[in-house]
Amino acid sequence: MKAEARTVTAMEQAFAPPGEEWAGVSVQLRTMRRAILGAVVAVAAAAFVIVGIACELVLLVVAGLAAVALTGLAAFRAIGRNFGSWGYCERAEDLLVTRGVLFRRLVVVPYGRMQLVDVTAGPIERKFGIATVRLHTAAAGTDAHIRGLSPGEAARLRDRLTALGEARSAGL
Amino acid sequence: MSTLGDPLFHEGRPHPATSVVKAGRYIVSLLGLAAVNFRDTQHVGRWLPLVLAGFAAVFLATAYMSWLFTSYRIADGEVRVDTGVVFKRSRRVRIDRLQAIDVVQPLFARALGLAELKLDMAGGEEGRVALAYLKVDEAQALRASLLARAAGLDHRTPEAPERPLVRCSGSSIVGGALLSTPAIIGFVWIGFFMVSAVLAGVPGVAAGALPGVVSTFAAVWQTIQIHAGFTVADSPDGLRLRHGLLETRSQTVPPGRVQAVRIVQPFLWRVFGWVRVDANLAGYAGRRANEGRQHNSVLLPVGSRAQALAVLSRALPGVDVDAIELHRAPARAKWRSPFRWFTFRAGSNETVFAVRSGILTRTYALMRHEKIQSVRLSVGPWQRVLGLATVQLHSTHGPVDVVAPDRDVAEARRILDVEAALARLGRADSGPERWMLTVPPTS
Numbered sequence: 001m002k003a004e005a006r007t008v009t010a011m012e013q014a015f016a017p018p019g020e021e022w023a024g025v026s027v028q029l030r031t032m033r034r035a036i037l038g039a040v041v042a043v044a045a046a047a048f049v050i051v052g053i054a055c056e057l058v059l060l061v062v063a064g065l066a067a068v069a070l071t072g073l074a075a076f077r078a079i080g081r082n083f084g085s086w087g088y089c090e091r092a093e094d095l096l097v098t099r100g101v102l103f104r105r106l107v108v109v110p111y112g113r114m115q116l117v118d119v120t121a122g123p124i125e126r127k128f129g130i131a132t133v134r135l136h137t138a139a140a141g142t143d144a145h146i147r148g149l150s151p152g153e154a155a156r157l158r159d160r161l162t163a164l165g166e167a168r169s170a171g172l
Numbered sequence: 173m174s175t176l177g178d179p180l181f182h183e184g185r186p187h188p189a190t191s192v193v194k195a196g197r198y199i200v201s202l203l204g205l206a207a208v209n210f211r212d213t214q215h216v217g218r219w220l221p222l223v224l225a226g227f228a229a230v231f232l233a234t235a236y237m238s239w240l241f242t243s244y245r246i247a248d249g250e251v252r253v254d255t256g257v258v259f260k261r262s263r264r265v266r267i268d269r270l271q272a273i274d275v276v277q278p279l280f281a282r283a284l285g286l287a288e289l290k291l292d293m294a295g296g297e298e299g300r301v302a303l304a305y306l307k308v309d310e311a312q313a314l315r316a317s318l319l320a321r322a323a324g325l326d327h328r329t330p331e332a333p334e335r336p337l338v339r340c341s342g343s344s345i346v347g348g349a350l351l352s353t354p355a356i357i358g359f360v361w362i363g364f365f366m367v368s369a370v371l372a373g374v375p376g377v378a379a380g381a382l383p384g385v386v387s388t389f390a391a392v393w394q395t396i397q398i399h400a401g402f403t404v405a406d407s408p409d410g411l412r413l414r415h416g417l418l419e420t421r422s423q424t425v426p427p428g429r430v431q432a433v434r435i436v437q438p439f440l441w442r443v444f445g446w447v448r449v450d451a452n453l454a455g456y457a458g459r460r461a462n463e464g465r466q467h468n469s470v471l472l473p474v475g476s477r478a479q480a481l482a483v484l485s486r487a488l489p490g491v492d493v494d495a496i497e498l499h500r501a502p503a504r505a506k507w508r509s510p511f512r513w514f515t516f517r518a519g520s521n522e523t524v525f526a527v528r529s530g531i532l533t534r535t536y537a538l539m540r541h542e543k544i545q546s547v548r549l550s551v552g553p554w555q556r557v558l559g560l561a562t563v564q565l566h567s568t569h570g571p572v573d574v575v576a577p578d579r580d581v582a583e584a585r586r587i588l589d590v591e592a593a594l595a596r597l598g599r600a601d602s603g604p605e606r607w608m609l610t611v612p613p614t615s
Contacts, residue, residue, distance in 0.1 A: 010559055014549065014585040093596045104556070106549040106585075108592040113545050138454060139545035139566035 015098055015106055022087025022098065025130075029148025030083040032128040034076060041072040088146050093168070095135065095161065097144050107144045112168035113137045117161045119154050133157050182246040182314070190242075190305045191235035193281045198231045200280075244303055251291060251318070253301050265293050265301050270322040271429050271454050272410075273315045275422045277308070282420065287311040291318070292453075319409045319424060334407035337486065338472060338479045344446060345402065348474030349395040351440040353533060358388025399473040406486050411471065425453060425471075430487045432565075432572040433471070434537035435480050447480045448473055451487060452570025469570050488524060488538060496526045496538075504558050505578035518563075518576035518587070525565060525591060527576045539565055539574045541594035549588045551581065563587045 048064030081101045089096045094110040114135055121131040131154040134145040149157065206224060237257050244253045252264045274290040281287060286305035293300065306314065316331035349355060365381035400417035410426040431452040441447065449472040472483045484493055498517035505513035517528040520541075528536045545566045555561060561584035565574040576587065 010580075010582050011551065011556060014551070014561060014581045018589070094592055100550075102553050104551045106588065107546055108548075108588060109546040110544070110592065110595055112596075137545040137566065138568045140569050141548075141564065141566040142546040143548075144546060 015104055017087065017089050018091060018096060020089070022089055025083070025086045025088075025146065025148035026150045026153070027083075028128045028130045028150070029086070030079055032124060032130065032148075033079045033083075035128075036124070037072065037075050037079060041068055044068045083148075086146070086148065090157075090160070095144070097146055107142070109135050109137060109142060109144050110168070111161065111164040114161060114165040117158050117165070119158050121151070121154075133161075135161070183243070184245075185243045186239060186303065187286055187305050187307055187310075188239065189284050189286060191232060191239040193278075193284060193286060193305055194238070195228070195231040195235035196280050197278075199228045202227055202231075246314075246318075249321070251301060251303075253303065263301050265291055267318060267321050268324075269293050270318065270426075272423060272425050273318060274424075275308075275311050275315060277416075277420045279418045281305050289314060315424065319426065322426070323409060332408040334405040334412055336403065337406045337411075337482050338402075338404040338475055340399070340402040340472070340474060342400070344444070344474045345399050346396055347444065348441065348446055348448070349392045349399075351438065351443075352392075352395065353438045355388055355392050356440060358384050358391070362388065395473075399470070402473050404472060404483055411483070411486055413471065415473075425451075425487075427486070427489065429453060430471075431543045431570065432537060432539040432567040432574055433484060433487050434535055434572045435477075435484070435493075436536075437534045439532040441474070445476055446474045447477055449475075449480050449483050449487075450571045452567045452572045454568045484538075488540065491521075491524050491538070493526075493536075493538065496521050496524065498526060498528055501578045502560070502580050505560055507558055508554055508560060508578055513578060516577055518579060520587075520590070520594075522594075525574065525587075527574055529577070537572050537574045539567055539572075541591060541597075543567065544591060544595040547588050547591050547595075549584055555581075561585070563591075565591060 045065055045068045048068065049061055052058065052061030052064060078101070082099075085099050085101050085104070087098045093112075094108050096106065096108050098104070098106045115138055116136045118134040118136065119131050120134065125131060129150060130148045131151050132145055132147045133149055133154050136142065146157070202224065206220065238255070241257045242253070242255045244251065246252075246267075249267050250264045251267060252262060254260065254262045270291060270293060272292045274292070276288045276290055277286070278288070281304075285308055287308045288302055288304035289306060289311045291301045291303075303311075303314075312331070320326065361384035362381040365378055365384070368380075369375055369378035397417045397419075399415050402413070402415040405412040405414075407424075410424045410429070413421075413423040413425065415421060431454055433449060433451045436448045436450060437446070438448075448470065450469050451471050453469060471487060472480055475483075481493060484491070496519050498519035501513055501516035501518075503513075505516065509516070512529060512531060515529045515531055515534075517526075519526055524538045524540050525544075526536065526538045528534070545568065548564045548566065549561055550564070551561045555578070558578075559581050560578045561581040563576045563579060563584045567574060576584075579587065
């Protein structure tokens with residue numbers, strides 16, 4: 001038991017912010033994902049009800065609804081946990097991004113290595129007022145992106161990162 | 173014709189015979205096609221030569237037009253290549269961003285004494301510009317002056333002298349190709365069908381080996397063709413690699429443009445103590461990963477350990493590869509990687525980070541701290557239970573992956589923080605892009 005507790009704290013420390021707190025992302029990310037989840041759950045539930053009634057199988061309706069409700073609930077909680085896992089931190093020389101619950105990740109990208117910064121927002125994201133900032137380096141493996149930023153924060157981050165990237169730009 | 177009399181400004185056009193070389197390839201394949209389908213082309217009868225001549229004329233005319241509209245210009249620190257008869261295309265590359273320059277001679281061009289100059293920039297396929305074709309000596313002179321300019325020296329600087337470092341023997345190239353892992357898999361496949369055919373007493377079963385025979389021998393031949401006569405020479409403007417049987421290629425890899433390197437030893441190479449040295453070179457990131465692997469990212473296709481270390485001492489100057497202290501992954505990693513955990517090693521010194529792994533094929537990858545593009549720490553569900561984490565240093569596209577799997581989680585975070593800090597310090601020290609300005613041009 002004790003060993004396990006130690007491991008857990010070591011794990012927490014490994015993903016601890018460098019210094020202050022992680023800057024979190026907008027709650028709108030959670031809201032958007034839960035809204036999408038709601039729509040999917042509603043469609044699935046409706047499908048079970050329609051098929052169940054059409055086939056005159058009450059059991060199918062009950063079992064289907066129960067399954068949909070359970071998976072929906074699990075997904076609802078997972079979305080919440082995933083939302084809480086996002087964090088980023090702008091240091092003097094590099095940007096740190098962490099995310100993931102089951103597969104946790106922490107990426108450090110030095111400003112001098114950034115080749116370009118993308119800001120994207122799909123139609124649904126725009127409805128909910130969030131955007132994604134993506135950092136590209138010369139390495140294809142660099143998968144550093146921050147989802148669910150408010151447009152203002154995304155623009156601020158983009159401008160700041162580009163400015164810092166230019167100032168600290170280094171050759172390959 | 174262009175001359176190099178005034179290298180400050182250089183304007184020209186490819187050699188007129190370019191159209192012959194470019195059309196020649198199509199004409200040869202057309203002739204081949206006609207020969208293979210000879211029976212089907214019989215009904216064309218005596219018109220066949222005329223038809224072929226007509227096609228050849230069209231190819232030649234097209235190639236001639238494209239030659240007519242191709243010109244290049246070297247001025248103001250950039251190389252500009254204009255092409256296109258109908259759709260114009262103008263590409264410019266900054267000389268101080270050059271990652272490497274190759275002189276390539278396909279068989280046909282070689283016969284005419286021509287060569288193609290390939291300029292590689294950071295950014296892979298998109299950032300690649302070719303001047304095709306120039307006279308061999310012209311191409312070499314142009315390469316020398318471009319490299320001198322890229323290095324920040326006077327362009328009239330004569331091509332730096334070179335010192336031969338390694339010369340691969342023909343037998344090791346052939347042996348290495350035959351004993352490489354894909355070839356071995358091919359031989360096992362062929363053997364399996366042969367044995368089955370004998371055991372079953374049905375000769376037809378042996379036909380199943382045919383695709384294996386074809387692909388295995390094609391792969392082995394390809395490797396031999398590309399790497400034949402591989403020589404590595406050391407010069408102040410970088411490592412010079414020369415190789416190729418039919419298509420010869422001579423590459424110059426400037427120092428400091430090597431992003432990451434690895435020493436690989438496929439299983440059966442152990443018998444002879446052979447190793448291969450691969451590198452990630454920015455600019456050589458072919459879209460087709462295979463092309464990059466086969467042509468451009470090999471610093472030494474097969475050689476002894478001592479030869480590999482000689483090449484490494486130039487690719488990573490000032491690093492004593494054997495002196496780096498490597499640490500094993502913790503024993504509990506066996507629950508996640510039961511077969512490989514005891515081979516995982518990682519460590520670093522003040523200039524490089526190094527990882528070693530592999531039971532059958534052994535790999536030892538090294539990367540300078542200042543070449544790090546980004547660092548990732550990741551923990552999967554099973555790793556979380558065990559308190560393990562994987563650290564990956566991202567490099568530009570290439571065969572070398574620098575990954576330290578299954579480290580203790582606290583150690584992994586320490587590696588992440590240290591590498592991020594060292595990467596910063598290294599970059600601050602690495603100085604200007606014009607590499608020759610950082611060191612006096614001696615030797």
